[in-house]
Amino acid sequence: MRKAIVDFGRAAESSMMAVVFYAGHGMEAGGENWLIPTDAELRSDADVDSEAVSLRSVNLQVSKARQLGLIILDACRNNPFEAKMKRSLVTRAVARGLAPTEPTDNVLIAYAARDGTTASDGDGRNSPFTAALLRHIETPGLEISFLFRRVRDDVMTSTKREQQPFVYGSLSKEEIYLKGPTVSIQNAPAASLTASPVVPTPTVPALDADNDARKQSAADGAVATDRGVFTSEDSQRVAAIGAKQNLKMPEFAITASKLDPPGPNSKFVGVWSSKKGWGNGKGRHAMLIITDVSATGLATGFYLWGPPTKLSWVQTPAGYSQFAEYVDKGSFSLKSRETITVKLHKNSVIRLSNSDPEHPSERPTVELYPVWQFVKPTSAPADASVREHPQRPRDTSIGAPSGANPQDQTRSAKQAQQPSGDSRCDRMRDRLGCLCAVQNGGGISPDGKSWWSKRRMSDAPNEAFVRCQIRAGRT
Numbered sequence: 001m002r003k004a005i006v007d008f009g010r011a012a013e014s015s016m017m018a019v020v021f022y023a024g025h026g027m028e029a030g031g032e033n034w035l036i037p038t039d040a041e042l043r044s045d046a047d048v049d050s051e052a053v054s055l056r057s058v059n060l061q062v063s064k065a066r067q068l069g070l071i072i073l074d075a076c077r078n079n080p081f082e083a084k085m086k087r088s089l090v091t092r093a094v095a096r097g098l099a100p101t102e103p104t105d106n107v108l109i110a111y112a113a114r115d116g117t118t119a120s121d122g123d124g125r126n127s128p129f130t131a132a133l134l135r136h137i138e139t140p141g142l143e144i145s146f147l148f149r150r151v152r153d154d155v156m157t158s159t160k161r162e163q164q165p166f167v168y169g170s171l172s173k174e175e176i177y178l179k180g181p182t183v184s185i186q187n188a189p190a191a192s193l194t195a196s197p198v199v200p201t202p203t204v205p206a207l208d209a210d211n212d213a214r215k216q217s218a219a220d221g222a223v224a225t226d227r228g229v230f231t232s233e234d235s236q237r238v239a240a241i242g243a244k245q246n247l248k249m250p251e252f253a254i255t256a257s258k259l260d261p262p263g264p265n266s267k268f269v270g271v272w273s274s275k276k277g278w279g280n281g282k283g284r285h286a287m288l289i290i291t292d293v294s295a296t297g298l299a300t301g302f303y304l305w306g307p308p309t310k311l312s313w314v315q316t317p318a319g320y321s322q323f324a325e326y327v328d329k330g331s332f333s334l335k336s337r338e339t340i341t342v343k344l345h346k347n348s349v350i351r352l353s354n355s356d357p358e359h360p361s362e363r364p365t366v367e368l369y370p371v372w373q374f375v376k377p378t379s380a381p382a383d384a385s386v387r388e389h390p391q392r393p394r395d396t397s398i399g400a401p402s403g404a405n406p407q408d409q410t411r412s413a414k415q416a417q418q419p420s421g422d423s424r425c426d427r428m429r430d431r432l433g434c435l436c437a438v439q440n441g442g443g444i445s446p447d448g449k450s451w452w453s454k455r456r457m458s459d460a461p462n463e464a465f466v467r468c469q470i471r472a473g474r475t
Helices: 002-011 045-050 055-062 127-134 144-158 209-219 232-244 405-419 422-426 433-437 463-470
Strands: 017-023 026-029 030-038 069-074 106-112 166-168 225-229 270-274 284-292 298-305 319-326 329-337 341-342 350-356 365-373 374-379
Touching: 002 017, 002 055, 017 055, 030 055, 055 069, 055 106, 069 127, 106 144, 127 144, 209 270, 232 270, 232 284, 232 365, 284 365, 319 329, 422 433, 433 463
Parallel strands: 017 069, 069 106
Antiparallel strands: 026 030, 106 166, 225 374, 270 284, 270 365, 284 298, 298 319, 329 341, 341 350, 350 365
C-alpha cells in the first residue's frame, strides 16, 4: 500500500488534480492519524508505524498536484483493534475517531465525521457519507466548496444530525470543479442558434437613426459577433477529427448561458484542432476543448494530444488532461512536465508554444484552428473602442438638381462612403478592412495574403482606419 501511494505521488506531479478516496478503518494514535489496511493485525500500538499508513504521508503525495490535492476519508469509525491492542507506552493514546489535521499548500481533506467523532456505516451498500458524495460529485458546475457543503447537509439530514462531515484545508480564490460547468441556452431566439463559420461581407445600411445608433455603439467599444450553439452535428464533426488524428476523446459539453452576454474572453470557448502536428508536423497532433470561461477569466476544458511520433520528446500514448487556468492578456498556460502557452490571435487561430527544462534550446509550436467557436468576432478590430472624432460639417452650399431621383442620391451617398483603391484587396476575405487599412496608414503583406492596420501590436490604435469602416457602415 505504501508503494502504491508513492507511485501515485509520482504520477501526481504532472497532473492538475490528485484525489484519494479511502473507505475503511482509520484511527488516531499518539496524536497522528492512521489508515488501516485490510491485512493489518495491530496486536500492539507499536505495530501501527509498520502496519498502518499515516495520513501525513498521503497528504505529502497528493500535494504534488498543481491545482488541487484532495483526500476523502470515509474512515472515522470505532477502532476494532482497540480492545485487543497492547499499549507499549502509557502515554500513547489510541483515541476515538480521527484527530484534527492541518493540510499543506493546495490540499483539502474531507472527513466523513468531524474529528473526535465516529461515522455511521448505514444500512445500505454505502455509508451515508459515501452515498451523499456519489449523489453530488458528478454535478456539473458545482464548485468544490459547495460540493462538500451539499454532502454535509445530506449526511446531517440522513443521520438526524448525529454525524457532521468536516473539511480541513484552505484554498485560494480560484474556482475548482471536479466536473466543469455545463448549462444550456433555453430561451435564445432561433436566429442566434446557428454557428456561422464565415463572417459575411459587410454591406452599407441605409442612412437612418438605427445606423447612427450602431455607429455610436461601435465607437463606444461594442464588438459585433456571430454566436452559436454546439449541436450534435458539431459534436460528430469533432469526433470525426479525433478519430482521424487517433485522439483519446473525453466526455464534454459546451453550452452558453453563462456566457450571455459574452465576456471579453468568451472568444476562447470552442473546439480547436491542429492541421499539422507540433513542430510543423514533426510531432503529435493536438486539440483544445474550452468548455467555459467564467466572469473572472477562469478557462476550463481539456487538452488532448495524439500518439507520439519518432521525434516526440516523450513516447507516452495519446491522452488528455483537464485544466482550469486564468486567462491573462489573451493567453494562459498549461503546466505539466513542461509548460504550454496558449495564445489566441486575431485571426481566430490559437498558437501553442512549448517549453521544457530538459530541452531548453527547443521551443516548438503548433497552430490550432476553430472546428467550432461560440463567439466569432467580426473583422472589426479591437481598437474600435476609440471614439470617433467629430467630423467636419458637410458642405451644403451646393444643392442637388431639383429633378434628381432620391434613390439615386441615396445610392450615390453609399458609394461615396465606400473606400476604393488597391485591387489586391479584392482577394481578401475582409475586403473592406483591407481597403480602409491601405488608405489609412496600413498595408498589405509581401505575399499578398494578409493586411495590417498598424505596424506593431504596441502601436496606438489607428483611429482613421476605424472611422473608415464606420463610415462604410460596419458596426
